[in-house]
Amino acid sequence: MLTANTILLAYHGTDGAKRAEALAYDIISSEEGGRIVHLLVVPEELWAGMQGDDWLNNASTRDTFGSYVEGMLEKDAAEQVAAVEAHCKQRGLAYTPILRVGDLADCLVAAARDQKVDLVVIGPPRSKKESGLRSRMELDTLGRGLPVPYVVASGE
């Protein structure tokens, strides 16, 4: 059975991410010293395209919109961090949250190196029927860049 002391978990609240979280708890060593590193990424390409080609609005409307979206993302992130942190606490696991803006795979590779994790756990790709943001993890980048193995939670 696969075990690891420090797991990097990519979690952003979707059904797939919840499966990844459950899998991480299954794998993580039950002995003392287990740590979950929770990576939450806001995809940069999405953030950058959030105002599209708006040109009619004045600066005050754009500022209001920017602050609104920032606040919303911050609130979402805080909720997800709180949820995973509570689950870790229940299991007596140490918890480290990391928030990044950028490419999903690049951020994951960088976090795996910085945090010296033993294993990376990610969720399965979302089914096409499921609604949500279209931002896919580049498995090719992960395969080439990760210094440790990665596990993908099953889709069902």
Add this chain to the structure above:
Amino acid sequence: MIYTKKSPALVIIGILMFLWGWLNASGSIDGLQSALQKSAYSDHTKVNEKFQAELRFANEQAQTEGKPAPELKKPTSKFDKEKAFQTKFGYFFGSVFVLIGLFILTWKAKAGNLDYYISTVPGMALILLIAFVVRWGLDPMFANWGKDVQAAGILSWDFAKIFNLNYVVMGILAGIVIVNVIGIPAWAANGVRTARVFLKTGVILLGTLYSAAELAQLGFLSVVMIGIFVLGSVWLVLLMGRRMKCPNTMTGVLSAGLGVCGVSATVAASPVVQAKAGEIAYTIGTILLWGVGCMFIFPTVGHVLGMGPVQFGAWAGTGILNSAQVAGAALAFDPHGIETLKVAEIFNITRVLFLPIIVLWLAAWFVKHEESAVKVNLAEVLVAKFPLFVLGFIAMFALSSTGVFAPAGHYQGKYFSSAEVKEDKLLKPKEVRALEAELPKARNASETKAMQDLIANRKVMTREEGETLKSVAKIEGFDAVAAGAIANANKAATHDSKIIKNFRDWLAWLFSIGLIGLGMQITVASIKQAGGKPLIIGSVVGTLKAVGSLVVVLMFVKEFV
């Protein structure tokens, strides 16, 4: 935070522009330019041949008379003018960019306004470089290809014309390709975001080109059409959203985006209806997908249906979901004139004036349907959402009407002035004699007086007499020389305001630069977000709006500009 990125890019762009100016000035690329500017080069050849013939004749005459060879001034051809323009632009912007680029490389940036403003220059330079390449290179190249392919019989139609492959469409495409293939470099990011300022400045300058009657007619037409289609589509989206059980937040933001002016309305309405990040992304993706698609389809359909500027401007201004692509479609339809853009922009302005009203409507709707909704302040919304550049447009229209840029009563910079008729433009004795012979044909006292004044002064004295004389020239059997004299006299008394002419030239550049910059903000990642119920609703509303407005325009809108 320091915004200015140290990079040699601006210096390189400056050198390239300067080099282009020098190559034009030295004549080293005349071969390339003659291939690109075929029509201007053909004019150049004719002007040259005519000049050489005149010179030869003058020299022979001087020789016969034993006089020294005369010095004749060579007239400037369109080709010479185009080269001189490219030289001037290349030298000016090349020098400015090299100097600022060197400053960026040597300057130790400190946080503040100077840093922020300087940081925008490399991005603007990049857009301008793309505009140079597209306008002076790709546009004539594709136009020539289109004609050559048709002439060679490979295609029976001109593909460049049918697909509107002109500088506007290719500029936007260049922007989209750059952002999605290589991405916007960090040193250019701040400047690219200033593109909207160029578009707004373009709209403000456009204010100088309307007459009061034209503005009133277009304003009325746009209020009626936008009123019906904006309110209708907002209502339809609200209805469909509830029927399809979309969340209120999703329905609210989608109705603003699809109903009013696309992405700009989405940005304005999202906080009011508390739309979630994913819902905003869905809406923007749907709008961009439709907007970009329509920008290519509308001009082709417009040409196929033989629409005029008012009809096409009204259709594009109403039927295209996203306001940025309205200007693009208008210029793609009519890239070398300004008439269609003038109509389309009035529709854009009307849409944006509707925006605060729709935001208030949605706020009220959201409060009614959502317990968590926060009530908004009416005055705050009206003030915050009011588009200030519309005031600039109105101010320019008012200034132009009162005669600041050209004498009052001008139309698009053209005005009547008898006092400014030059000596060499006065009627020749032969023309006066022809008019005297035709005087008895005048049908009434005002025609007689207008002709007598023209004969006595050898120029048209008032605008009214000019109009009367135009109808005199159409009298059956009226002498051709006399009719030509009337046309010449009217032409001599009509002048062009240099300021307004400059505004017209700048307008094309401002819109071109602005649209390239906006193209650079259209990412495939954003468009890929389109999907699910929002795409279904968007497709229904987008199609109804495009087809419905086309039917209304074809049935009820006549050309009047």
